[in-house]
Amino acid sequence: MTRTIRVIESIAEAERFLSRSRQMPTHLPAAVQERIRAVFGGDLTPLQVVERIIDDVRSQGDDAVRRYTLAFDGAHLDTFLATPEEFLRARRAITPELEAALRFARDRIVAFHRRAIPRSWIEFDETGAFGQLVRPVDRVGIYVPGGRAPLPSSLLMTAIPAQLAGVRDIVVCTPPGRDGTISPAVLAAAELLGIERVFKIGGAQAIAALAYGTQTVPAVDIVAGPGNLFVVLAKRLVYGDVGIDQLPGPTETLLIADEQADPVLCAADLLAQAEHDPLACAILITPARTLAHKVAQELERQLQQLDRSEIARAALEANGAIIIVPDLERAFDLANLFAPEHLCLLVRDPWRYLDRVRHAGGVFLGETSPEVIGDYTAGPSHVMPTGRTARFASPVTVQTFLKVTSLVAVAPKALEQLGSPALQLAMSEGLTAHAAAIEHRLERTRPD
Numbered sequence: 001m002t003r004t005i006r007v008i009e010s011i012a013e014a015e016r017f018l019s020r021s022r023q024m025p026t027h028l029p030a031a032v033q034e035r036i037r038a039v040f041g042g043d044l045t046p047l048q049v050v051e052r053i054i055d056d057v058r059s060q061g062d063d064a065v066r067r068y069t070l071a072f073d074g075a076h077l078d079t080f081l082a083t084p085e086e087f088l089r090a091r092r093a094i095t096p097e098l099e100a101a102l103r104f105a106r107d108r109i110v111a112f113h114r115r116a117i118p119r120s121w122i123e124f125d126e127t128g129a130f131g132q133l134v135r136p137v138d139r140v141g142i143y144v145p146g147g148r149a150p151l152p153s154s155l156l157m158t159a160i161p162a163q164l165a166g167v168r169d170i171v172v173c174t175p176p177g178r179d180g181t182i183s184p185a186v187l188a189a190a191e192l193l194g195i196e197r198v199f200k201i202g203g204a205q206a207i208a209a210l211a212y213g214t215q216t217v218p219a220v221d222i223v224a225g226p227g228n229l230f231v232v233l234a235k236r237l238v239y240g241d242v243g244i245d246q247l248p249g250p251t252e253t254l255l256i257a258d259e260q261a262d263p264v265l266c267a268a269d270l271l272a273q274a275e276h277d278p279l280a281c282a283i284l285i286t287p288a289r290t291l292a293h294k295v296a297q298e299l300e301r302q303l304q305q306l307d308r309s310e311i312a313r314a315a316l317e318a319n320g321a322i323i324i325v326p327d328l329e330r331a332f333d334l335a336n337l338f339a340p341e342h343l344c345l346l347v348r349d350p351w352r353y354l355d356r357v358r359h360a361g362g363v364f365l366g367e368t369s370p371e372v373i374g375d376y377t378a379g380p381s382h383v384m385p386t387g388r389t390a391r392f393a394s395p396v397t398v399q400t401f402l403k404v405t406s407l408v409a410v411a412p413k414a415l416e417q418l419g420s421p422a423l424q425l426a427m428s429e430g431l432t433a434h435a436a437a438i439e440h441r442l443e444r445t446r447p448d
C-alpha cells in the first residue's frame, strides 16, 4: 500500500525534522514557484518576492496593488473597497443557518475574551502614584485569508478581541477570486461586527497596503490576522513600521496519542489541518506502534474521500510525520521542541500531562476536544503562533491590540527618598545632566 506520510522511529531524526525552519521553507509547491517565475521572470525566494511587492506598493500605491492582484489572484480591479451593494448581496446569499452559526461563534468568542480584558491601574502609596494606563491602538487592519478557502471564522477570531480592546477603526483586507468578488460569508461576518471597510486585496500586497497606506487603503497601527507564507513574511518585514499581532502562518497540528486513541479520529484531525495549505504541518507522535500503522492506513483511506485531497496530500508529503517514541515523556519533549500551533492530547487522562506542555499555541484535551471546534466555536481565538514562534508568542487576545503607558507621579515628600539613590545611579553611569535634573529638585525641597 502507498504511504503518503513519513514514519520516523529515531529520536535524532525526529529532532532534526521537528526543528527545520518552517518560516523559510527550502521547497515550495511547484505551482507556487511557477507563478513566481511567471510574475517576476525568475526564481525568486519567497522573501525576495515579498520584498519586491512591499517596495512596489510603498512607492506606487494602488497601481502596484492592482498589478499584483491581477498577477496573483487573476482579478482585474479598478477599486478594491467592497460596496454597499456587495454587502447587501452577501446578506441575501447566506443561509439563515450560516447566519445563526456566525452569531453563535461571535457570542462564544465575545464571552471568552471578555474574561481577560487588561485594565488600567494606579496604586497610591506614601511615595506617590504609580501605574499603567492601558489604551487601544487607533486603527487595526485585519487580514482574512482567502486564497485557497475564504475564512470568515478568522475575521471573527481577530476582530472581536480588537473590538473588546476598544479599537475604534477596523478595516479588513481579503483576496478576491478571479471574478473580483469576495466570499459572502466574509462580508456577512464583517457586517455582523459592524465593520464597514473591506478591501479586496490579498497576500503581501494587502499587508504592505495596510502598513504604509495607499490612495484608497488607510495606513493602520497594527496589522493582524493569519495567512499563508507570503502574508507571514510580509508581516515580518513591515514590523517596526507598524505593529503586528504575531506570525500566524500555515497551520500546524501535533497529536500525542497513546494506544487507546482511535486511529480514525487521529487521521481525521491530521487531515483537517493538512487541507489548509500544502505548507501545513500534521504530525502524530505516539509510543503505540500498532496505532501508528493504523493511522498511516487510515490517512490513505480518508484521503480518497477528501475534496481537498491534493492539498492535504502535498502537506502530508512535505511536512507530515508519524513519529514513534519509546514513551509519552519523550513525546512531550519532542512536542515542546516543535512548539506547535495546536497540540492535541489523545491520551488517557490528558489533564495529567498538562504540566508537561511548555510551548504550544493551544492545547486540546481528549477525544471530544478536536482542534476543529477550536477553529470555530470554542471561544479562544484560533489565530495562533506557528513556525516555532509559540516558544515566545501567544494567540490573538484582547491584549494584542492594547499598549501600556507607565504613569509616574512622585509625592513631593518622597523626592529625597527616590531622588538620592537615583542620583547615585546617574553618577555611576556618568550621566551628569541626569544627576543635575535630580539635584535641582532636591535643592528646592531642602529647608534653607
Ligand SMILES: NC(=O)c1ccc[n+]([C@@H]2O[C@H](COP(=O)([O-])OP(=O)(O)OC[C@H]3O[C@@H](n4cnc5c(N)ncnc54)[C@H](O)[C@@H]3O)[C@@H](O)[C@H]2O)c1
Residues within 6 Å of the ligand: 031, 032, 033, 035, 036, 049, 072, 073, 144, 145, 146, 147, 148, 149, 151, 154, 175, 176, 201, 202, 203, 204, 205, 226, 227, 228, 229, 230, 231, 247, 248, 249, 250, 251, 276, 277, 280, 341, 382, 383, 384, 385, 386
Ligand atoms: N495560524 C493561524 O492562526 C491560521 C489561521 C487561519 C489560517 N491560517 C493559514 O492561512 C493560510 C491561508 O492561505 P491561503 O493561501 O489559502 O490564503 P491567503 O489569503 O493567506 O493567501 C492568498 C494570497 O497569497 C498570495 N500568493 C499566492 N501565491 C503567491 C505567489 N506564488 N507569490 C506571491 N504571492 C502569492 C496572493 O496574493 C493571494 O491573494 C493557510 O496557510 C492557513 O493554514 C493560519
Ligand SMILES: N[C@H](CO)Cc1c[nH]c[nH+]1
Residues within 6 Å of the ligand: 151, 153, 154, 250, 251, 252, 273, 341, 375, 382, 383, 384
Ligand atoms: N485551523 C486554522 C488555524 O490554524 C483556522 C481555521 C479557520 N477555518 C478553519 N480553520
Ligand SMILES: [Zn+2]
Residues within 6 Å of the ligand: 251, 272, 273, 276, 372, 375
Ligand atoms: Zn482549521
